[in-house]
Amino acid sequence: MSRIGKRPVELPSGVEASVSGQTISVKGPKGSREFTATDDVTLTVADDAVKVEPRGKSKRARQQWGMSRTMVQNLVTGVSTGFRKELEITGVGYRAQMQGNVLKLALGYSHDVDFPVPEGVTVTAPKQTEVVVEGSDQQLVGQVAANIREWRAPEPYKGKGIRYKGEYIFRKEGKKK
Template identity: 85%
Template sequence: MSRIGKRPVELPSGVTASVSGQTVEVKGPKGTRSFNATDDVTITVEDNLVKIEPRGKSKRARQQWGMSRTQIANLVTGVTDGFKKELEIQGVGYRAQMQGNTLKLNLGLSHDVDFVAPEGVTITAPKQTEITVEGIDQQLVGQVAANIREWRRPEPYKGKGIRYKGEYIFRKEGKKK
């Protein structure tokens, strides 16, 4: 039995869910998101609860049961609160600023990096050394944050680069004379 799948997903006030076939559509104050479930699970909406049940006792049905419940819970979280990733920039002369829909990164390369924010994601730079990525799609927010971080990952000797807020970088000692 899936401990995650057994619990129904509660819909907060202002959020509605509808099921048509294997597609669940969730509408909330921040937007609309949908999820296509596999044929291994049955999804029902009762009152303010979304219930997921496996079809059969196969291993795949049990796997899809918990995964589908988590995906639907993420849809509800996305349309109510949204998702947020915070990045920090460390290094002398490294900075970021927003110009319209484009994030300009100065990372010690021979050129400035222009990162255009994709549809559905909001990027802000409250300080020159901080970047905030927000949106209603958890996967897209995480991927955009990872793409920004990829331009200058933190290195272990001086710790310079773009890191997630609160991320610990294992520091190395360097050469001795």
């Protein structure tokens, strides 16, 4: 029995959910999102909570049970509080700044990197060495943060590059004579 799937998803105040067929729509202060579940699970809304139940006892139904419940939880979290990824830039001369809808990154290349911000996320640079990615879609926020980090991943010798806030970079000792 799924320990994740059997718990109902509580709806905080200001968040509404409606089910039509296998599609659940969630509306909240940060927008609206929807998810279409597979035919292996049943979605029901009652008493300010969403319940996900498997249809049958097959292995696939049990797999989809926990996954669908997690997806619904991510919808509720996204429209109520949103998701946030913070990136730190380390290195001499490395910096970031927003210009309109484009993130300009100076990362030690011969040119500045222009990163266009996709729809659905907001990117801010509160300091020159910090970038904050926010949005209601967890997958999109994580993907945008990963794409920004990909331009200059942290290297193990000097620790320079773009890393997630709180990420530990295992440092290596340089070559010895």
